[in-house]
Amino acid sequence: MSLNNPVAEILKHHATLVLDGALATELEARGCDLADSLWSAKVLMENPELIYQVHYDYFNAGAQCAITASYQATPQGFATRGLDAAQSQALIRRSVELAARARADYLAQHPQREKLLIAGSVGPYGAYLADGSEYRGDYQLPQAEMMDFHRPRIATLVAAGVDLLACETLPSFTEIKALVALLQEFPSTPAWFSFTLRDSEHLSDGTPLSAVVALLAASPQVVAMGINCIALESVTAALHTLNALTALPLVVYPNSGEHYDASSKTWSNDADGCSLSDKLPQWQAAGAKLIGGCCRTTPADIAAIVKCCY
Template sequence: MSVNNPIAPLLADNRTLILDGALATELEARGCDLTDPLWSAKVLIENPQLIYHVHLDYFNAGAQCAITASYQATPQGFLRRGLDEQQSLALIAKSVQLAQQARADYLATHPQAAPLLVAGSVGPYGAYLADGSEYRGDYRLPQEEMIAFHRPRIAALAAAGVDLLACETLPSFTELQALLALLQQFPHLGAWFSFTLRDSQHLSDGTPLAEAIAALQGNPQVLAIGINCIALENVTPALQQFAALSDKPLLVYPNSGEHYDAVSKTWHPCGNDPHHLINQIADWQRSGARLIGGCCRTTPADIQAIAERCKA
């Protein structure tokens, strides 16, 4: 069975694929309290229509790909809230349906925008731990246990009809290996792999970037690779390393420019020009970025600015 690659046509003729922006911090800006181990997955239970409206706002801003609200949605996490596996898998499917409905409603009035994609978010094991370890990668699970952790969510996302998976904010080489092994069980489904980094040459767990990328090269299910949830000043040197090591399409969706304290779970300004993200787009494209969006603290206004800059 051949791998479905929905991003290839959107990257034809040297075009840039515009991803959406932050979900959780945008939900917080709209009144949600996410001081909870479930983070944005909590809103799937409490106010799913708000997630739909955020997706729709990103499509209205020019995004061509919505990333589902399943980053921290796992049967293991929902079990702590008293939900059984069937209820948990239904919520993961709900995350896909909300993005698909937003896409359908947007295309009903903007048919020329097609095709638009829905990427199923697969957050790392560290996100389930909710202790900031997705920025350290200092957790260890045997590969079979890691596969068992990720399998139910990926199966639910696939069954709900995502166009591809977004394996994102990955800090760990052993987790990367487990996800690649698991992906073989879904041979039609492609994924992008997006990492957190210790520096421009190492994953957060210290694995040399060259070793991680070598594991991805040549795999037809790996549709794009790159970085997300990264400070703006680290983007260009990291992209240059990726470009030197891989011929896969590169993606980047960094944070807004503020810095996150994973211990206090708070954001702190770092003195950047508020338009600094937009001013770096050309550098990222020169460094090979083909899929560009935003992560924490970015907004629909940021995605609109990125879309307009890339069109220009």
């Protein structure tokens, strides 16, 4: 089957593909209680229309890609709430349907807008563990078991019609290898891979980024790679490292200028007060082509990026 690359199609006409911003923390800001192991996936069950509204607001801010509310949506996680496999798959499918409806409704009102994408979020095994290990990568599963963990969600996202997968917030090289192997079961589906980092040259688990890039570069389905859910001040150096290692488009969607404490599950303000748009020229110069926001970023932050880019 041939591989469609929607990222390359957009980048033919634009220097930057603007992603959306935070979903979970934006839902919290709108009144959702996400102090829960399911995090934003909980809202798929309780208040899906609010997810639709957040997606719509990001498109309205100028985002060209929505990332689905499936980061922590797995059959294993839903099973802890008594849901069976069919019910879990329906909720994962709902995450795509909500983003697709927001896109359709937005385009109906703004027919001049060009193609808008939907990326199916594939969060790491560490997100399912809900113990902050997506920032450490200190977990191990045999590759076959890791593939079994990710397969149902990816299969459902692909069947629901996502344009590509966002394999994101990945801290573990063994997990990245499992996901690359699993992608081969869906040969017409492209994906980006984005990581959390120990420092500008290493994954959170300590693997050199050079090894990660070499693995991903060998997969024709990987259409972009980069970093997400890291602090603003850590981005530029990491982009320089990646830019020296790959010609693929780099993706970056960091957190706001605030810092997260995984133990207390609280945020604290960073004194430097920088915003995503302040850093944008540095990131573009370092090779970033897909740019958005992760935790604590808002539609206003995405609108500011769009204003700088277009």
